[in-house]
Amino acid sequence: MNLTQKILSRHVVRGELVAGKEIAIRIDQTLTQDATGTMASLQFEALGCDAVKTERSVSYVDHNTLQMGFRNADDHRYLQSVANKYGIVFSPPGTGICHQLHLENFARPGRTLVGSDSHTPTAGGVGSLAIGAGGLSVALAMAGEPYMLAMPKVVNVHLTGKLQGWAAAKDVILHLLGLLTVKGGVGKVMEYTGPGVATLSVPERATITNMGAELGATTSLFPSDERTREFFAAMGREDEWEALVADEGAEYDEVIEIDLSTLEPLAACPHMPDRVVPVRELAGLKVDQVAIGSCTNSSYADLKMVSMLLKDKLVSTGTDLLIAPGSKQVLSMLVAEGALTPLILAGARLLECACGPCIGMGGSPNSAGVSARTFNRNFEGRSGTQDGQVYLVSPQTAVMLALRGEFTDPASWGTPPALPQLPDEVPSIRHLFIFPAENAKDLSISRGPNIVPLEQFTKLPEQLEIAVQLVLEDDITTDHIMPAGPQITALRSNVPAISEYVFSRTDSGFVSRMKEAGQGVIVAGENYGQGSSREHAALAPRHLGVKAVLAKSFARIHRANLVNFGILPLMFESKEDHAEIQLGDVLSIPCSQIVPGGSCSVLKNGSEQIKVMNDLTEKELDIIQSGGLLNYVRQSIER
Numbered sequence: 237m238n239l240t241q242k243i244l245s246r247h248v249v250r251g252e253l254v255a256g257k258e259i260a261i262r263i264d265q266t267l268t269q270d271a272t273g274t275m276a277s278l279q280f281e282a283l284g285c286d287a288v289k290t291e292r293s294v295s296y297v298d299h300n301t302l303q304m305g306f307r308n309a310d311d312h313r314y315l316q317s318v319a320n321k322y323g324i325v326f327s328p329p330g331t332g333i334c335h336q337l338h339l340e341n342f343a344r345p346g347r348t349l350v351g352s353d354s355h356t357p358t359a360g361g362v363g364s365l366a367i368g369a370g371g372l373s374v375a376l377a378m379a380g381e382p383y384m385l386a387m388p389k390v391v392n393v394h395l396t397g398k399l400q401g402w403a404a405a406k407d408v409i410l411h412l413l414g415l416l417t418v419k420g421g422v423g424k425v426m427e428y429t430g431p432g433v434a435t436l437s438v439p440e441r442a443t444i445t446n447m448g449a450e451l452g453a454t455t456s457l458f459p460s461d462e463r464t465r466e467f468f469a470a471m472g473r474e475d476e477w478e479a480l481v482a483d484e485g486a487e488y489d490e491v492i493e494i495d496l497s498t499l500e501p502l503a504a505c506p507h508m509p510d511r512v513v514p515v516r517e518l519a520g521l522k523v524d525q526v527a528i529g530s531c532t533n534s535s536y537a538d539l540k541m542v543s544m545l546l547k548d549k550l551v552s553t554g555t556d557l558l559i560a561p562g563s564k565q566v567l568s569m570l571v572a573e574g575a576l577t578p579l580i581l582a583g584a585r586l587l588e589c590a591c592g593p594c595i596g597m598g599g600s601p602n603s604a605g606v607s608a609r610t611f612n613r614n615f616e617g618r619s620g621t622q623d624g625q626v627y628l629v630s631p632q633t634a635v636m637l638a639l640r641g642e643f644t645d646p647a648s649w650g651t652p653p654a655l656p657q658l659p660d661e662v663p664s665i666r667h668l669f670i671f672p673a674e675n676a677k678d679l680s681i682s683r684g685p686n687i688v689p690l691e692q693f694t695k696l697p698e699q700l701e702i703a704v705q706l707v708l709e710d711d712i713t714t715d716h717i718m719p720a721g722p723q724i725t726a727l728r729s730n731v732p733a734i735s736e737y738v739f740s741r742t743d744s745g746f747v748s749r750m751k752e753a754g755q756g757v758i759v760a761g762e763n764y765g766q767g768s769s770r771e772h773a774a775l776a777p778r779h780l781g782v783k784a785v786l787a788k789s790f791a792r793i794h795r796a797n798l799v800n801f802g803i804l805p806l807m808f809e810s811k812e813d814h815a816e817i818q819l820g821d822v823l824s825i826p827c828s829q830i831v832p833g834g835s836c837s838v839l840k841n842g843s844e845q846i847k848v849m850n851d852l853t854e855k856e857l858d859i860i861q862s863g864g865l866l867n868y869v870r871q872s873i874e875r
């Protein structure tokens with residue numbers, strides 16, 4: 237077996253390990269971060285469990301650590317109280333970035349991890365099968381429910397040789413992105429093998445698995461070997477290490493060969509992580525800002541290297557250099573070794589151990605400014621500056637650009653220092669985590685005014701007599717349904733408040749019509765709900781009383797979200813019927829006659845018949861009839 241099959245076979249509870257087939261796996265660990273964690277926590281609370289059922293669940297605060305107004309601070313208090321009550325470890329704001337902290341303190345070889353953040357696969361650097369998922373999936377995993385996924389294909393990324401000169405681990409994953417594109421890993425696990433693996437330390441491996449998310453991969457995985465044991469020993473948790481490698485002669489669906497010794501410094505150009513070119517080809521491009529940190533490149537070795545390169549030098553006067561260590565462990569090591577002094581004296585600005593500029597929390601570049609970043613994403617506007625030009629590079633390259641003030645050919649940079657290695661022992665920051673209380677059943681939850689418990693949705697009735705409250709054309713996105721923007725997303729833990737914005741940019745009368753009627757059906761065209769996977773685009777309409785959507789077709793993820801929140805997704809049998817329905821028409825939907833994958837007749841205004849069909853499975857229909865997935869799981873927990 238390959239390593240992926242080995243770990244999955246230890247965890248599979250339903251299904252066969254055949255590529256493309258649905259499997260259910262037991263989850264050992266979960267992680268959440270504050271931006272997604274509040275909703276995951278509300279969903280977990282709604283399940284009615286006494287405590288998490290995982291071996292380890294951790295709640296990190298790293299995204300919204302700049303406290304503007306009361307909402308972020310309230311969120312942090314809420315997350316801390318949920319953690320304390322339900323057996324979750326809490327990592328307070330400023331302790332570090334979730335993935336860096338999880339790698340250092342909790343990730344274990346052979347364990348399964350789901351996290352409500354797309355870069356959860358970072359933990360694959362120590363051989364943990366780690367998957368990024370939606371908040372609801374993470375809440376369910378905390379309640380002990382298996383995680384469902386389509387069995388991925390397994391790609392063998394076979395590494396030979398050793399990195400040379402200025403090439404770094406970041407260049408390995410940038411090289412793969414250039415080769416495979418941002419869609420190249422979809423439905424696949426990238427499993428690293430070959431003699432080149434032993435030349436990479438755990439933090440270097442974690443840089444690669446972290447950015448495997450940009451390939452669209454389900455996850456990325458390194459074996460757990462002697463280098464991994466050394467890392468665990470340095471972290472003071474050698475007892476949590478185990479050796480775990482693929483069998484000799486294991487089979488893979490695809491093989492990609494990379495000779496590490498042939499790689500050179502690379503950069504991903506605006507605005508996609510796969511627009512990769514050699515750094516030398518950008519020579520002459522002025523650099524306004526350099527930002528070093530993020531869950532991709534903020535380990536001790538990364539920042540020690542930065543410190544060595546900046547020693548006795550001065551950052552170019554035209555360039556702003558920002559540095560954010562990934563964790564307080566990294567920061568305390570730099571302090572102890574005097575390695576912060578060169579950064580400070582070179583003119584760098586030190587930021588908190590948090591995500592910071594990666595999501596535009598401070599450190600946005602100037603208008604149309606060029607920013608070279610050691611991060612993983614360079615999508616348009618993500619930096620907080622709509623026309624900012626973000627290039628993704630390694631820490632070594634980032635420092636050289638900050639010193640020169642422009643892109644230059646690495647051939648002119650001289651000889652790089654050897655990559656620093658972790659000392660045999662590093663200071664522990666375990667005492668900074670807040671471990672949950674014992675006998676916590678009666679503890680209360682701290683809920684600011686912006687944190688509202690989820691309501692329990694009613695079951696689907698046998699028959700719906702329901703008015704059409706909105707008629708839409710083709711290609712409606714989740715952005716149309718639930719618009720984003722700082723003012724709106726700040727309300728993500730307050731469903732009644734965020735629901736006021738449903739379709740606000742498409743039809744400003746929709747919310748008041750829904751409130752007056754108490755319930756309604758939406759009629760839509762092709763591909764309803766395409767775009768981002770936003771759960772609130774189903775949750776908020778359901779709060780307003782949307783019971784069914786009748787469309788020509790649905791986007792896959794949104795359709796799943798509709799099912800999860802108990803909204804019936806029906807399709808026209810004859811697409812021309814879409815034109816026959818108008819706002820205010822009353823539809824009689826015989827819900828009790830709906831069978832999985834079947835069709836039935838809906839009566840319009842008591843007379844005209846419209847044929848509708850569905851592509852629901854039996855389980856999905858059960859979920860909708862229960863009033864959504866939370867009700868469905870709650871019932872099974874109670875049973």
Ligand code: F3S
Pocket residue numbers: 298299333334335353355530531532590591594595612
């Ligand atoms: Fe944070 Fe950016 Fe990573 S937002 S979790 S540093 S991708």
